[in-house]
Amino acid sequence: xxxxxxxxxxxxxxxxxxxxxxxxxxxxxxxxxxxxxxxxxxxxxxxxxxxxxxxxxxxxxxxxxxxxxxxxxxxxxxxxxxxxxxxxxxxxxxxxxxxxxxxxxxxxxxxxxxxxxxxxxxxxxxxxxxxxxxxxxxxxxxxxxxxxxxxxxxxxxxxxxxxxxxxxxxxxxxxxxxxxxxxxxxxxxxxxxxxxxxxxxxxxxxxxxxxxxxxxxxxxxxxxxxxxxxxxxxxxxxxxxxxxxxxxxxxxxxxxxxxxxxxxxxxxxxxxxxxxxxxxxxxxxxxxxxxxxxxxxxxxxxxxxxxxxxxxxxxxxxxxxxxxxxxxxxxxxxxxxxxxxxxxxxxxxxxxxxxxxxxxxxxxxxxxxxxxxxxxxxxxxxxxxxxxxxxxxxxxxxxxxxxxxxxxxxxxxxxxxxxxxxxxxxxxxxxxxxxxxxxxxxxxxxxxxxxxxxxxxxxxxxxxxxxxxxxxxxxxxxxxxxxxxxxxxxxxxxxxxxxxxxxxxxxxxxxxxxxxxxxxxxxxxxxxxxxxxxxxxxxxxxxxxxxxxxx
Amino acid sequence: xxxxxxxxxxxxxxxxxxxxxxxxxxxxxxxxxxxxxxxxxxxxxxxxxxxxxxxxxxxxxxxxxxxxxxxxxxxxxxxxxxxxxxxxxxxxxxxxxxxxxxxxxxxxxxxxxxxxxxx
Numbered sequence: 001x002x003x004x005x006x007x008x009x010x011x012x013x014x015x016x017x018x019x020x021x022x023x024x025x026x027x028x029x030x031x032x033x034x035x036x037x038x039x040x041x042x043x044x045x046x047x048x049x050x051x052x053x054x055x056x057x058x059x060x061x062x063x064x065x066x067x068x069x070x071x072x073x074x075x076x077x078x079x080x081x082x083x084x085x086x087x088x089x090x091x092x093x094x095x096x097x098x099x100x101x102x103x104x105x106x107x108x109x110x111x112x113x114x115x116x117x118x119x120x121x122x123x124x125x126x127x128x129x130x131x132x133x134x135x136x137x138x139x140x141x142x143x144x145x146x147x148x149x150x151x152x153x154x155x156x157x158x159x160x161x162x163x164x165x166x167x168x169x170x171x172x173x174x175x176x177x178x179x180x181x182x183x184x185x186x187x188x189x190x191x192x193x194x195x196x197x198x199x200x201x202x203x204x205x206x207x208x209x210x211x212x213x214x215x216x217x218x219x220x221x222x223x224x225x226x227x228x229x230x231x232x233x234x235x236x237x238x239x240x241x242x243x244x245x246x247x248x249x250x251x252x253x254x255x256x257x258x259x260x261x262x263x264x265x266x267x268x269x270x271x272x273x274x275x276x277x278x279x280x281x282x283x284x285x286x287x288x289x290x291x292x293x294x295x296x297x298x299x300x301x302x303x304x305x306x307x308x309x310x311x312x313x314x315x316x317x318x319x320x321x322x323x324x325x326x327x328x329x330x331x332x333x334x335x336x337x338x339x340x341x342x343x344x345x346x347x348x349x350x351x352x353x354x355x356x357x358x359x360x361x362x363x364x365x366x367x368x369x370x371x372x373x374x375x376x377x378x379x380x381x382x383x384x385x386x387x388x389x390x391x392x393x394x395x396x397x398x399x400x401x402x403x404x405x406x407x408x409x410x411x412x413x414x415x416x417x418x419x420x421x422x423x424x425x426x427x428x429x430x431x432x433x434x435x436x437x438x439x440x441x442x443x444x445x446x447x448x449x450x451x452x453x454x455x456x457x458x459x460x461x462x463x464x465x466x467x468x469x470x471x472x473x474x475x476x477x478x479x480x481x482x483x484x485x486x487x488x489x490x491x492x493x494x495x496x497x498x499x500x501x502x503x504x505x506x507x508x509x510x511x512x513x514x515x516x517x518x519x520x521x522x523x524x525x526x527x528x529x530x531x532x533x534x535x536x537x538x539x540x541x542x543x544x545x546x547x548x549x550x551x
Numbered sequence: 552x553x554x555x556x557x558x559x560x561x562x563x564x565x566x567x568x569x570x571x572x573x574x575x576x577x578x579x580x581x582x583x584x585x586x587x588x589x590x591x592x593x594x595x596x597x598x599x600x601x602x603x604x605x606x607x608x609x610x611x612x613x614x615x616x617x618x619x620x621x622x623x624x625x626x627x628x629x630x631x632x633x634x635x636x637x638x639x640x641x642x643x644x645x646x647x648x649x650x651x652x653x654x655x656x657x658x659x660x661x662x663x664x665x666x667x668x669x670x
Contacts, residue, residue, distance in 0.1 A: 026560070027560065027561060027601070028601070029600060029601040032600060033560075033600065033604055033605070047558055047563055047604060048563070049565070049624070049627060049628050050563070050564075050565060050628065050631060050632065050638075050639055051558075051562065051563035051564065052562070052563040080635075080638055095638070096563070097561060097562035097563065098560065098561055098562060098563065099561045099562065346634045346635070417623070417624060417627060418627065418632035418633055418634050419632060421662075421663075421666060422666070426633060428632075428633070428634040429633055429634060432634070475659065477657055477658065477659070478621075478622050478623060478656075478657035478658040478659050478660075479623070479657040480623065
């Protein structure tokens with residue numbers, strides 16, 4: 001992975017000291033809350049319902065064991081011995097004191113981490129494929145480009161005060177695990193017939209109150225021209241984005257109002273102005289690429305006898321292997337998905353002790369490489385099949401071996417009204433109810449891939465628009481209600497879900513999900529997923545099942 | 552009936568107004584039946600900028616023999632998160648916290664409305 005150099009470390013030290021002085025001035029009353037708020041937000045510090053929340057950046061979801069151990073330690077020392085992984089592959093601490101924050105930032109800086117650009121109208125953390133460097137499907141390692149974008153966008157003077165926040169995703173595999181089509185910019189690595197590396201560039205995707213699927217404005221951008229093109233997109237957005245109206249300030253609204261063709265034309269014109277001077281020198285790209293040099297994998301047989309024996313002897317491990325182990329590009333290796341969705345627990349939450357367990361496993365069995373996914377799980381991308389059972393046993397002992405990746409209980413949920421000052425309704429208890437209802441793993445496997453995503457307000461941090469079943473918490477005269485949407489997808493077949501009908505009270509949601517699943521099991525043909533069946537049958541049978549009693 | 556609440560500046564803790572200062576538990580909060588006295592307290596609280604962030608008045612309802620915040624959001628602030636019952640003020644237990652947990656009123660929180668207005 002990329003390691004910070006002396007300049008990076010100096011920047012973090014300076015930034016921490018600057019914030020230490022700003023906090024002292026705020027506590028002394030020398031600056032007002034209105035003056036201080038944008039400063040603390042630029043350092044990832046929000047004031048929520050019960051305490052301050054610190055959002056720590058995990059660049060493109062990639063970290064090593066040293067960094068995960070530090071997150072565990074911060075959780076123990078300054079929070080309640082846990083943290084919450086988000087849909088932006090960041091980690092949030094929900095019980096933070098303002099007065100402790102400079103010390104926390106210093107602790108983070110000691111392991112090359114920070115909370116810069118985890119808030120504010122700037123370019124946020126890049127989302128990349130959590131299987132980067134491990135999947136055989138990828139054309140190039142997206143972390144190389146993610147790291148280059150991280151360096152380009154960090155403290156970028158021209159793009160630090162955009163009309164609104166700005167999110168970029170990069171995937172290099174046909175199977176999109178980044179939700180690229182609902183990012184402000186989605187980059188898909190492509191290779192031309194002559195072997196040239198490049199990107200398909202999509203813009204204007206996004207969720208929130210007005211969801212949009214990103215539109216392609218350039219089918220093939222040579223990789224060497226990426227940064228001048230990003231400059232051009234950001235400049236057009238910076239110039240024309242609706243700063244006068246916060247609800248219309250995201251790039252998706254600009255692209256929608258201009259039309260993708262006209263937006264693309266303006267980007268091309270701006271790109272001409274920027275020219276190749278705006279691109280990353282080959283030497284710099286080579287330096288960054290060197291940090292992600294191919295891992296020294298051992299030459300192993302495709303099949304592991306130890307792995308096969310363990311599966312035959314341990315049915316629970318066999319189930320874990322079916323659901324949580326994914327194919328690796330190298331024979332004898334596997335990708336291990338660690339579910340943070342234990343039945344009845346809070347999606348994305350992880351105790352400090354669990355973080356230490358995964359850090360140890362990553363260091364011992366996983367090439368010291370740990371990833372966070374936008375679906376609020378973790379990944380050990382490089383584990384030998386020979387070691388998979390030992391990893392499983394250690395995970396199981398720590399309550400981390402729930403075999404439900406991509407199944408109905410692998411639910412995304414934002415913190416919702418239990419923590420968030422913006423939320424209208426709780427999201428976590430709804431997820432817990434549904435997971436408990438589908439706790440039977442045999443039934444969950446029978447149902448197969450079904451992505452439920454829950455947001456506690458229209459800001460859509462829980463990505464409800466792109467859930468196969470989406471659940472949005474709404475406030476009806478102060479009471480929690482939940483609006484269901486069906487047919488969304490955040491993957492390569494991206495689509496925005498459609499509202500099923502009137503919102504339901506909290507106690508009816510899990511039952512409604514059960515009814516939807518029953519319709520799917522009744523109607524499905526062959527290997528259809530829930531989403532496929534919905535797309536074939538349309539909404540009618542599902543709607544009838546949920547609202548039958550109202551007729 | 553109203554109470555006055557905010558978040559403490561140095562640690563973000565939910566606090567309630569009581570006799571010119573701030574207390575941690577709703578059961579110790581000063582309750583206002585006179586809207587003028589409540590508004591005066593809010594004005595005084597807003598001046599304590601080194602102590603508290605964004606103080607605001609909340610409406611209360613009766614819950615059994617006790618008062619409780621009317622809005623669900625404010626009841627969560629007075630109790631703690633429902634997914635971690637070992638976190639937040641609910642850990643302390645007692646009749647007032649139980650009354651808050653059992654309350655069933657519904658209204659938008661003034662704090663939430665202020666937040667939206669500010670944006």
